[in-house]
Amino acid sequence: MSKKNIADQSGFVYSTDPNFQFNRTQNETLETLEPAKQNLIIQLDKKQRGGKTVTLVTGFVGKENDLEALSKQLKNFCGTGGSAKDGEAIVQGDQRDKVLLWLQKNGYSKSKKK
Numbered sequence: 001m002s003k004k005n006i007a008d009q010s011g012f013v014y015s016t017d018p019n020f021q022f023n024r025t026q027n028e029t030l031e032t033l034e035p036a037k038q039n040l041i042i043q044l045d046k047k048q049r050g051g052k053t054v055t056l057v058t059g060f061v062g063k064e065n066d067l068e069a070l071s072k073q074l075k076n077f078c079g080t081g082g083s084a085k086d087g088e089a090i091v092q093g094d095q096r097d098k099v100l101l102w103l104q105k106n107g108y109s110k111s112k113k114k
Contacts, residue, residue, distance in 0.1 A: 030061060030062055030063065031062065031063075032061070032062025032063050032066040033061045033062060034107075035106060035107040035108045035109070036107055036108070036109055037109070038059070038060060038061065038108055038109060039059050039109065040057055040058070040059045040060060040103060040108060040109075041056075041057070041058045041059045042055065042056070042057055042096050042099055042100055042103075043055070043056045043058065044056075044094055044096060052092070053092075053093060053094050054082070054090050054091065054092055054093070055090070055091040055092075055093065055094060055095040055096050055099055056088050056089070056090060057070075057071075057074065057088065057089040057090075057091070057099060057103075058087065058088050060087060060088075060089065064084075067084045067087065067089060068084045070084070070089055071083065071084035071089035071090070071091075072084075073102070073106075074089055074091050074095075074099055074102060075091055077098060077099075077102045078091055078093070078095040078098045078099065078102075080092040080093050080095060
């Protein structure tokens with residue numbers, strides 16, 4: 001199999017350009033910032049969720065595992081379900097006040113609330 005046919009993570013499979021060079025880039029692992037330096041934004045969202053309301057925590061800078069741990073702690077504190085994907089922690093329901101309280105209690109900088 002030639003190197004020209006190897007797919008990358010963004011879905012690139014083949015090029016008709018004879019001079020094309022596929023450069024694999026290593027994913028840079030972001031170091032997780034300490035809580036005081038995180039600039040998290042808390043939002044309420046209903047879009048593309050079947051009319052159900054969720055609380056989004058965006059702006060997290062760090063490793064995916066740390067985001068999943070943050071999401072799990074928020075879900076446990078709020079007593080609801082949720083997930084972590086695409087750089088966002090998702091908590092089911094309108095939990096903005098509880099999420100803000102937990103973030104401030106655990107040393108995160110003053111979060112913006114929209």
